[in-house]
Amino acid sequence: MAETWNKQLLSSMGRQDVRKDWKKRIMITSRQQNILSQLIQEEDFLQIDLLVDKYELSPRTVRNDLLIIEEWLKQYDAELERDRKLGYRILLDPIQKERIEKSLRRRPDYLDSRTRVHLILKMVLAKTKVRTNDLLQEFQISRNTLLLDLxxxxxxxxxxxxxCVRQNGWIHIKGDERLIRKAYLDLLKTEVTDEKVLQFILEREEAPLANQLWNSWFQTEDAHFLLGVVRQLEKELSIEFTDSGFSxxxxxxxxxxxxxKNNHFxxxxxxxxxxxxxxxxxxALEVVIVGQIEEYFGVHIPKEEIAYMTQHLLGTQKKQLISTNGSFYWRLAKEIxxxxxxxxxxxxxGSDRIIQNLAIHLESAIHRVKFGLQTKNPLLKELKSEFxxxxxxxxxxxxxxMKPHRLEFGPDEIGYIVLHVGSGMMSQRISRRKRVAIVCSSGVGTSSILRKRMETLFPDCEIAGIYSYQELKEMTKFDIDAVLSMIEIGFKLPVPWIKVSPLLPLADQAHVSNLLGVTSARRHVEAELIQTANHIVKITEQHASIGNRNQLLQDILSFLQGRPGITYEQPLTNLLPxxxxxxxxxxTNWESAIRYGNRLLRERGLTGPQYEDKMVQMIQSQKHHFIIxxxxxxxxxxxxxxVWKTGFSLLTFREPIPFGPGQEPIWLIITLAAIDKTQHVQALSTLLDVFNDDSFMNMLRKTKNAEEVWNFIRLKEQQL
Known part of the structure; x- marks a missing residue:
């Protein structure tokens, strides 16, 4: 909304008029504010591809954002510099920088839907109830937009x-008080992530923009106080936290x-x-830090709370890389x-090295599992795709x-163990020239697999070492040529760097190639895969008759390369989770409903925003046959x-909504995104079958239980 208005404004007004009436007219969105902050912190050229990847936008959208940022900067007499090869940068004098940073610490003029939803959640979780009119005034949005957010x-x-209960113009939450408190903390952790805390910890003196992190969640001085207390604890116990463990x-x-402070014990x-x-x-906690914290915050810390602190302390220490042969954890690692x-x-x-590193990892992992400390593995989705x-x-x-020890590891913890073991499943290569530093905040597992991926795909590069975020500050251009990091780096480096996944998917491989100026050894990897596929076919021929050897070879090769060889029809329950x-x-209105249906597809990475624009256009022009x-x-x-992948979304409404210019009453909307003409055929057959089942349609019209709908469809698939 703000972006469209800004573009119209820029095209219809002269630069002088825009400058003169700027504060009344130009709005900067929360996303544009983040891009601007990144440009200021970088103090060097930033390529547009990095912004496209980070914010998951099209190049065109990023360029539009940069145009608006460029005009917005004029009120501070600042300029956005462009270079066709190098990208974009902003050079500011100290006064300009101070004024802009002060402005950026305020809430942006226009908030995107995700930010609005987070703020609404925070308000309703923290207060007894909230007026809908107050939300409309606070965010300056329409009622339809608010309905989508709600x-x-x-x-x-x-x-x-x-x-979430809406009644007489008010919104309040209904549920157990403990669940409300837990939801509040879960919401906090989605905004104030460990990685952001880490950057704040290590850059607090150099990056004033980091203060935006805390917003209204915490006071910055409280965080500074606790940083000092935890450092004191490290010295007392002679331990060292991992970067992510510290944060x-x-x-x-x-x-x-x-x-x-809220008497929740x-x-x-x-x-x-x-x-x-x-x-x-x-x-140590009881003697060294509890008294200080109680005095500073004016609270009493019971023994149970100290025990929970102890659990976190045991699960986040950085174990020393010393010989652990014969220890309990070493024996477990060796058995695995x-x-x-x-x-x-x-x-x-390198099994000896894997056992050593895995033993170190297991010590803290077992503490986490034993004490029920939940940990999310951000790489789990990529690991499933890779392994x-x-x-x-x-x-x-x-x-x-682990069974004899009455321990059970969930998928997230297993993912971390796979990072260790997986580093021994990748072939090694020797020739190296470019010196690359790897930065990892979460331990040796992720860095090991990234190291192996680099050695496999970029054998002409030398891995100079694996460093923590803080150690990176000591590096010079005489030590390394480039940095590959698994976390954001908030200070200026003497060499170029990029953020990558330790699994180095294709997009990251392309970025590494551009960064280092070397070609990926993917061709050699593909040659190895062809040999492997041939070997599998030969083994199969010894035990079975093969109808089409060439097709089988192609399908096996496609499978090993991680891309589909055959397009398979998929059941509806796979395509409609x-x-x-x-x-x-x-x-709501029909356009909001269409966009919400596509939002559910976008959240799964199936479509882009242009997909909903096209459907809205088709409905407005009445060039469609959507009402079946x-x-x-x-x-x-x-x-x-x-459309990037195939899938469905399903919406029902309490009361029928007028659909399109014809105003036909609609209570059910099923949105389809199809990448080809075959994957969804089986699903459509099931869909038509359930539409002809009166009991299903009656249930669908009344139920609030998505699982009930999904289970009915699953049962129908089994009967077909």
């Missing part, structure tokens, strides 16, 4: 076991203070409390590696090893209109 609010709260512990302390089983009280970490090698039928590359069924095999092996079913939505029966609309457009 749909997202309702869905988020339902996932937390809470209900996670500080964040835990900040959230604990919020609980205690946690309880713990007596046997576990006694076990933790006997540890040196508990005693031996079982993996036996299952694979070959030895892992597939190997993840399932690892979960069976690890949990079999639970998160894409939204039921009993409040009244009374009350049911089936909007869809062409693959060229922004």
């Amino acid at each position: 749909m997202d609010v309702r869905i988020w709260l339902e996932e937390k076991g809470l209900e 996670a512990f500080v964040l835990h302390l900040l959230m604990a203070m919020e609980r205690l 946690l309880r713990m089983e007596d046997f576990l409390l006694k076990e933790l009280q006997a540890s040196s970490e508990f005693r 590696v031996n079982d993996v090698e036996e299952e694979l039928g070959h030895l892992l590359v 597939g069924s190997f993840l399932d095999m690892m979960q069976l092996i690890v949990n079999q090893v 639970l998160q894409s079913i939204s039921l009993q939505l409040p009244e 029966q009374d009350g049911v609309a089936f909007p869809h457009a062409s693959v060229v209109d922004g």
Whole structure:
């Protein structure tokens, strides 16, 4: 909305008029504010591709944002410099920088939907109730836009076991008080992530923009106080946190203070409390920092809270890389590696090193599992794509090893173990020239797999070493030629750097090639895959008759390369997961409904925003056949209109909404995105079958339970 208005303004007014009436007219969105902050912190040229990848936008949208930023900067007599090869940069004198940073610390003129939803959630979770008119005035949005935002609010709260109630112009939350407090903390962690805390910790003196991080969640001085306290604890115990462990512990302390200030006390089983009280970490916390924290925050910290701090302390320490042969954790690691090698039928590359590193990892991982400390693995989705069924095999092996100790590892923890073991499954290469530093905040596992990926795909590069965020500050251009980091770097480096996934997917491989000026060894990898595929076919021929050898070879090669060889029809339940079913939505207009249906597809990475624009255009021009029966609309457009993968979303409304210029009443909208003409055929057959089932349609019209709908469809698929 703000961007469209700005573009119209810039095209219809002269530069002098724009400058003269700027503060009244030009708005800068929250996304544009973030881009501007990044340009200011970079103090060097920033390529547009990096902004496209980071914000998941099209190059055209990024360029439009930069145009608006350029005009916005004129009120501070600042300029956006362009270079065709190097990209964009902003050079500011100290006075300009101070004025702009002060402006950026304020809320932007226009907030995107995600930011609005987060702020609405924070308001309703923190207060007894909120007026809808206050939200309209606060965000300067239309009622239809607010209704869309409230749909997202309702869905988020339902996932937390809470209900969002709208009544007589007010909004409030209904549910257990403990769930409300937990939801508040979950929301906080989505905004104030460990990585952002880490950057704030290490850049607090050099990057004033980092103060934006805390917003209204915490006071900056509180964070500074706790940073000093935790450093003191490190010295007392002679330990060292990992970068991410340090930030996670500080964040835990900040959230604990919020609980205690609101008289929310946690309880713990007596046997576990006694076990933790006997540890040196508990005693150090009690003696060294508890008194200081109680005095500073004006709270009383009970023993249960100290015990929870102890759990985090045990799970976030950086273990020293010393010989652990024969230790309990070393024996567990060795048993896991031996079982993996036996299952694979070959030895892992560098198994001794893997056992050593895995033993170090298991010590803190077992503490996390034992004490129920939830940890999310941000690489899990990529790991599933990269390793597939190997993840399932690892979960069976690890949990079999852990069974005598009454421990069970979930998928997130298994993912971290796969990072260690997976580094031994990739072939090594020797020739190296470019010196590359790897930066990792979460331990040796992710850095090991990135190192192996680099050695495999870029054998002409030398890995100069693996460094923490803080160690990177000491590096010079005489030590390294480039940096590959798994976290954002908030200070200026003497050499170029990019942020990558440790699995180096294709997009990251292209960025590394551009950064280092070298070609990926992917051709050699493909040659190895062809040999492997041939070997698999020969083994198959020894045990079975093959109808089409060439086709089988192509399909195996495609599978090994991670791309589809055959286009398979997929069942409806695969293409319509639970998160894409939204039921009993409040009244809205047809355009908002179309955009919301596509939003559910976009959240799964199936479509782009242009897809909904095309469907809206088709409806407005009445060039469509979307209404397939009374009350049911089936909007869809062409693959060229922004479709990346195949899938469905399903919406129902409490009351029928007028659809399109013809105003036909619609209570059910199923949106389809199809990448080809075959994958969704089986799903459509199921869809037509359930539409002809009166019992299903009656249930669908009344139910709020998405799982009930999905299970009915699943049962129908099994019957077909």
